[in-house]
Amino acid sequence: MRPVHETATAVRPLLGVSSCLLGAPVRYNGGHSRSRFLTDELDHYVDWLPVCPEAEIGLGVPRPTLRLQRRGGADRVVSSKDGADHTDDLASVADHHVLQLRRADGYILKNKSPSCGLLALPVFSPEGDRVDGKGRGAFAERLTRLLPHLPVEEQGRLSDAALREHFVQRVFAHARLRALLESDWAPRDLVAFHARHKLQLMSHSPEGYRRTGRIAARAGSSDPGEVAAAYTAEFHRALAVRTSRGKHANTLQHVFGMLSPLLDDARRHDLLAAIEDYRTEIAPLSVPVALLRHHCAAEDAGWAHEQTYLRPYPDELRLRHALAV
Structure with a gap:
């Protein structure tokens, strides 16, 4: 992996x-x-x-x-x-x-x-x-x-911290999709790309995630150029939607639900507390994300561990440390 x-x-x-x-x-x-x-x-x-x-x-x-x-x-x-x-x-x-x-x-x-x-x-x-x-x-x-x-x-x-984070997130997502579509890609590659971006798309536009998913699903039966153009348009339209604290909290809860069966009560409590601290503006987004990444790696939670939502750009940019994000 x-x-x-x-x-x-x-x-x-x-x-x-x-x-x-x-x-x-x-x-x-x-x-x-x-x-x-x-x-x-x-x-x-x-x-x-x-x-x-x-x-x-x-x-x-x-x-x-x-x-x-x-x-x-x-x-x-x-x-x-x-x-x-x-x-x-x-x-x-x-x-x-x-x-x-x-x-x-x-x-x-x-x-x-x-x-x-x-x-x-x-x-x-x-x-x-x-x-x-x-x-x-x-x-x-x-x-x-x-x-x-x-x-x-x-x-x-x-x-503005929130606008800066949103823009940089879109830039790196754009680069990943461009790199895929400039390669000798196969339908399974687009499906895998979409799967890795599930949470990132959902944190901006759940409906956009569903629309892009329907396009990716027909990649093996439709003209590749038409699929690429349609997916590109919907992917960028979805990520252009501003996210919110509520959407982030829902996305974090989604990852928690995937991890919960692998964790003991103490770690589950810590994760839920970190998500709630973010939701109530006590902690920045980086705190629950760091905990989720740690537990994903420790438990080898494959599908969750590869989600771009958990690291959409280099950590060194420190864009999720502000309470405004």
Whole structure:
């Protein structure tokens, strides 16, 4: 039996990223927006594809600032200096990189950027009045249209422990599925992949788990390409659903039910107490998960021991230690 850390984290994800977040001095003022989480922690476990759309289209460093402006009902990216419209050029950068990005497992965008901002950008009228606060950068808009299943997040939102954990979890799951489907896979391989991800899927979307299961079950009787496309769409749709403390507690109880016949009363009591401490926000998720992993290994509880839910990414990232997760 392969250890859970091999099945869950052996694949190294490829992440697209706004270049300034890795420390490149490409911002409008000649500075950068280095993220220590990306460069000092995540960097050890992923490969990067850095992109700065504004620099790629030749705007220079430093450069005049850009802003979103509503013209004729559409949001355009214009220069604050002369009103030049750079929208189409910025969007085309996503098309230029699309072949590489089809192999990416996620993308991290600079927030508040008229080119890369994903959420809640201010939009102005040609006269300079703010007309909306729901804009999206031109590159970010094109990226998400080209690759709708790609996990994408803004750097600013990654300061939230729950959002950070969710995004990284999706990235590593995306990488594992990509590695499987890029291999010479057989129907049994997809079924085994689905079985290992059962608890992870259930912790986000029980219905998504059932939908993906139905697709995996027909892998031996349907066109492999159609099965792969359908499974990919449903798998990523399920994991995109935000989990909750209640869903996690239910999933932990599910693992406990599998292990319970193998444990004595004292260990059962300890596990139930740890799950309840998590449910009532006394302990972080890492506490009951660590106990479950320990007992799965000690009792050689094969099927449970291989569940990606118990180690969805490298432990060193410490993403389940916060009470907010």
